[in-house]
Every structure is written in structure tokens, then in C-alpha cells.
Amino acid sequence: MTMSIGRVILAPRERQVVEGLADGSTLATVARNLKIREVTAAGYLRLGKRKLHGVSENAAALAVGYATQAITRPELLDPEGLDLSREQRNLVPLIARGMTTAQMVPELKQPVQIIRRYGRELQQSLRAKNWAHVVTRAWQYQVLTADHVIASLRGPQC
Known part of the structure; x- marks a missing residue:
């Protein structure tokens, strides 16, 4: 059974900035790609994180964004060849x-x-550039799912 916490709606620029981090890009790169100033991109990111259950880290923003469908979920990949240790999965x-x-x-x-x-x-193992990219790659390989993210948002009572 899939848990739900409701959908989060981001403004278009907030969404673009958060999605821009998915491939491991820095905020400066995202801003340059969107043709906006880095300080402006930082403002959109801050607003987006507030809407995404008040998370503070980019990796968490992506995880909550994927789980709530506030941002476009990445294409899933076959986890068959992925060999992660228990410690890495943890x-x-x-x-x-x-x-x-x-x-x-x-x-x-x-x-x-x-x-x-x-x-x-x-x-x-995930060929990821940073923690935010780890979240995207883990989502693609189905190591991280909406249920995992939602359970962590709900806290230990689940």
C-alpha cells in the first residue's frame, strides 16, 4: 500500500531550480542554465524548500519533490545490475x-x-556527483521510493 501526504505545488521557477539540481549541478550552474542570477535562484530554492515540508538540504528537497510529485520524477532504471552493500543502502x-x-x-x-x-x-556505485544526485540516482534504481520519503516525513510513529 502506498502512503500519501498530499501533493505539493511549486511555482514554475521554484520547480525549475529544484529540478535543475537533480543531475548534481550546482546552484550556480542551475542559475546560469535558467539565465537568472544565482541569488535569484537561491531565493526560488529557499521558497521551494519551504513548500517541500520545510526541508533545508538540496537532497531532501529532491526526495520530497519526487515523493509529492512536485517535480518531474526521473526515468526509472533496472536495478538488476546495481550492487550496493547494506551499509550503502542504509x-x-x-x-x-x-x-x-x-x-x-x-x-x-x-x-x-x-x-x-x-x-x-x-x-x-551510483555514479553520482553529490548527495542531491545520489537521491536522483537512488530513485531511478528504486532504492529510494515515495513510501520511504513519506515515512521519514511522518516521523517515527509510522
Whole structure:
């Protein structure tokens, strides 16, 4: 059964800026591609994040955007050839929640250096440029789903 939290509607520019981050682009690159100033793009991103359940990190904005269909979901890829370790898979929902490596330490009960190593390995395995791109690639390979994101938004009572 698929959980739901309702659809989020972003203004066109908010949507364009958030979607522009999906391929691992920096905000400066997104702004340049949209032919707007970086400070303007930052403003649209801030407004979009507020609508996307008040998330603060770009990775979380993409995760919530995909889950709520506020942004275009990426094309799904066959997960058959994807070989992620359990440790790498455990990072995905935390990245999607916008957690930093330091914030993951108590959750995973692992030293920060180990979590960083798993994070680098995850990025390499998914061929991702940054955490936001990890979210997109994890979504494409169905390692991250709307149900995962919605459950994290609802909190531990689920």
C-alpha cells in the first residue's frame, strides 16, 4: 500500500531550480542554465524548500519533490545490475532526509570516518556527483521510493 501526504505545488521557477539540481549541478550552474542570477535562484530554492515540508538540504528537497510529485520524477532504471552493500543502502534514506554525515553517526552507530567511506562508495556505485544526485540516482534504481520519503516525513510513529 502506498502512503500519501498530499501533493505539493511549486511555482514554475521554484520547480525549475529544484529540478535543475537533480543531475548534481550546482546552484550556480542551475542559475546560469535558467539565465537568472544565482541569488535569484537561491531565493526560488529557499521558497521551494519551504513548500517541500520545510526541508533545508538540496537532497531532501529532491526526495520530497519526487515523493509529492512536485517535480518531474526521473526515468526509472533496472536495478538488476546495481550492487550496493547494506551499509550503502542504509545511507540512502538518511541522505534523503537531508542529514549530514555527523548527524548519521548516532543513527548508524558508526564512526564518522566509516560513514564517509560508505558515502563515497555509494556515490561511486551510483555514479553520482553529490548527495542531491545520489537521491536522483537512488530513485531511478528504486532504492529510494515515495513510501520511504513519506515515512521519514511522518516521523517515527509510522
